[in-house]
Amino acid sequence: MRRWLALLVAATTSLVLIALLVPMALLIRSVAENGAMNRATAAAESVSVAVGTPDLALAVEQVPRPVTVFLPDGRVLGAAAPRSAAVRLAATGRSVTAEAPDGREVLSSAQTSEGTAVIRVFVSDAELTRGVREAWAALLVLGLGLVLLGIVLADRLALAVTRPVDGLARVSHRLASGDLAARAEPGGPPEVRSVALALNHLATRIDDLLAAERESVADLSHRLRTPLTALRLDAEALRDPEEAARLAARVDALERAVSTVITDARRRSAGRESCDATAVVRERVRFWSVLAEDQGREVEVSLPDAELPVAVGAADLAACVDALLGNVFAHTPEGVPFAVRLAPRGSGAALTVSDRGPGFDPALARRGDSAGGSTGLGLDIARRAAESSGGSLSVSYAAGGGAVVDVVLTGP
Structure with missing residues (x-):
């Protein structure tokens, strides 16, 4: 967004500057040409005053530019110049400005007792454009400076808009990852502040809904305990001890299942947790050892x-x-070795469990699929644990035979 705003301001500023500076550049060139022509005209008039007087040659020498005087008797004073058609036209008593090689010539006529004298003042192209290039360069520098200034100001303005938007994106990602305490800091334009307030309201509403869910789970736990207790008493009242023991075992299994469901629901409602992977893996490996x-x-x-x-x-x-x-214990024969490795990976950890058993098809690593007669939920449990942290699970064959399961866990 910052880049687009900078490009927009640069394009807009450039168009405005072109609309202003191009006519100004043309005006500067016109002013320079007019000034040079006016100075040449003034020089011609100053010489024409001296025509017919003994001071004519001195007047021609004092003019700081090429001046030629064509006298009626055919003589020529000053700088050598051809008697062009414009000179002949000026000899009729007109003041003429004509194009000449490498410049222009200003022709003025003066009447004498012998006829009409023509004063020619030559203005070179360099004098006509004197100072124009420098002025154009100054305008170009000014235009570039204004464009850069506009881009800098646009970038600062865009930053004031994009910074709160980036903050909203970060808060949204935190909320999506389970950090329900994340809140946006209202800032920037009114529209962005309104979005931040709406996002905070949404986060508060989600937190309230989860709190209500936890209360509902607690209420469900309380309601289920009573019928389970009554069912247990009924089982204990049976006369057949074996039937009573069998039914009591079923009640115990049902109670454990209910407790597990409630515990899982509470854990999901409570938000994202974290732990020390080293301590947990060490304790479970010690148990299985x-x-x-x-x-x-x-x-x-x-x-x-x-x-x-x-x-x-x-x-x-x-x-x-x-x-x-x-x-590993369920799908490999006794005596088959296995390895457990835990190592840091990025900001999280990588857990690898490998064995030297027969291995299995990675395509079967889906919920409910098993080639060994089990429920097929083991890898799904591991996958859900990995994905709940933002990680992943992958299954492959070991180089020397056997299965390798890699679980990537992200950091808190």
Whole structure:
């Protein structure tokens, strides 16, 4: 926008300056020519006064320009010049201005007792245009200076407009990423301030709606607990212990599922979280290492020494790691080694889980697809954790065989 405004002002200023400076340049040239011709005419008149007097030769010598006097008796005083048609016309008693090679000639007639004398004053092209080029150069510099000044002022004006708009874009991106505390600073023209106030109102409204959603989730949790408790009591009242245990287990599973749904809803409503990826991955690898030791699996772990913050909650990242390692144990034979690597990447981190098993088709890395008889949701859980932070998940084959899953997590 700044560039377009600068180009618009430059074009507009250039058109205005051309409309003003071109006639001014022509006027300067005309004034210079008229001045030179007036000075030549004055010189011719000063010589014509001395025609017929003994001071004529002295008057011709005192004129600081080429002057020629054609006397009636055929004599010529002053600078040599041809007796042109304009000279013959002036001899009839007229004052004439005519074009001549490399300039102009001003012809004036003077009457004497012997006839008509013609005074010729030559004006060169250099004298006709004296000072014109310098004036034109000054006008050109002035025009360029005005254009540059207009561009600078337009850029400052555009900056006053674009800076608040850029701020609105940044706030919009923050809101889209889950930072509901982001607010725009009203500034710039009235229209931009109005947009900033509207965006702030929208952000406040979204925050209110999410707060209402959290209250609804809490109310849902409270309402579901009562029928689940009643159902549990009914199960415990059954006479058949096995049937009672089976139904109680179903109730427990249902209660855990409800709790998980409510927890996930609360987490989404609460906004974007962050955690130390190094600590989470280290803790989950330690948990799975016990099972790996039982199955004779070699575990290669590479973690950074420092904290590595990422824009995903600790619970979600732990679920991501559990899903990836769970796939390794579920889809590779016992004794197959695997590796877990966590390293900084940009402002975030890259988590890589690889194994030396049979591998799998990356085309099956979709929700609900599995070649091993499972639900196929493990990679989807990992993908959702990556995408919630603004990252991504990719699956490929290892160079020596096996599967490689790369999870990119962005920084908070």
